Amino acid sequence: MQADLKKMFDKIRIVLVRTTHPGNIGASARAMKTMGLQQLGLVRPGTFPGAEVSARAAGADDILDAAAGYESIREAVSDCSLVYGTSNRGRNLSWPVMDAESAAETIIRAVADGGTSAILFGPESSGLSNADLESCHAVISIPVNGGFPSLNIAAAVQVICYELHKAGMKRCGLQVAGPAPPPPVSSAQMALLYDHMKECLQDLNFYDPERPRLLMRRLIRLFNRLHLDANEYNIIRGMLAAAQQAAKKHKDV
């Protein structure tokens, strides 16, 4: 399954266009690698390679080493069947605008069907120009705070690669991995717990079967909400037993 994901990601190129700050190239490579993307394209970068590029890559040097340099966007996307630009600004010409999530799903579908895709990120100061967008099928707009739309390029790469990773995982039927949970507890076991609890609270003189009020119902509602796992269940049963033992000793004295 992971192999399928890698095969899809190998057909997606992240293209940084006229990026001026070397740190942004390194940080973009790192952002790509954390999400499993591999192919970096650089259209006329300001400074590349360099110490600041590598420092901010923080171990994603393989991405930098394999990065392809291009003289123009046209050259960078010549083998691609689906090209998206990223932008946070309105344009005079109305390019179709997609949000990052739908764009990522469309790209994953396209590369799974045999296509090749590129996503362009513009220069820090001005973003992609209308001329740059001429190679694009649509513009991906990352929704931002209108008053401060100053999304860093590597941050934008991170968001897009994150959405690609999510869409790719979904496509491959992969799940977010947490540690394996302890076995769950059945309703029958919970019923035993509630009997034990009632008995224990009676031993502690906290529950009076003659005047039950809503106590047990409230406790049942509370503990049902907890979805106890087997370990937690055993801890609670142990605590009840210890309390019963203490109550018994107390009586014996």
Add this chain to the structure above:
Amino acid sequence: MQADLKKMFDKIRIVLVRTTHPGNIGASARAMKTMGLQQLGLVRPGTFPGAEVSARAAGADDILDAAAGYESIREAVSDCSLVYGTSNRGRNLSWPVMDAESAAETIIRAVADGGTSAILFGPESSGLSNADLESCHAVISIPVNGGFPSLNIAAAVQVICYELHKAGMKRCGLQVAGPAPPPPVSSAQMALLYDHMKECLQDLNFYDPERPRLLMRRLIRLFNRLHLDANEYNIIRGMLAAAQQAAKKHKDV
């Protein structure tokens, strides 16, 4: 509507725990501000404030100025009803694990219902410890490339704030804003276009009504797929008219 979004975001605190690199604090503030988040909490930061913090904040100084310092996580989340930690690693104790998207939706629902929420981000080198996670109701896991899970803190803040912004926009019924599209074109107008096209191609001796083959059907399928807007429609009609005029002149000569 934007006011509702702001009101919700004011009840979400991004808490950086023992962050060592000042640049990461600045970049996190910038990431927050691009997505409309305001409340930054710092638990025992390495260097704060400082020139490198401000440099990487790139204009999000108001977030830094308003940042609250805390001696402990407990202090940082004392007023919060819903606290999540972020982690990319499996833990011995099984905390409930959520993906960023569902966590963001849960947080937005909680603050819309009057709650207050905090999201913790651990130190660069080690992430949040099990002791740190004791204040948390669940752990948010950002799915990453297993071979290189080295997600930068500011990049993680960017992803989480992006998901919060998406969930908040959805909750408030706000849409990703593109430029207003030109009016669409009706089927009746498209039918006129196809008549015009046939007439024009006949004038150009490219279409022979005696042997129509599949030409018009293919062109209709192609142009229907384009979803022309009114401006584009007028350009095509203009081009057809110009071609017809040229054909006519040619015949006249």
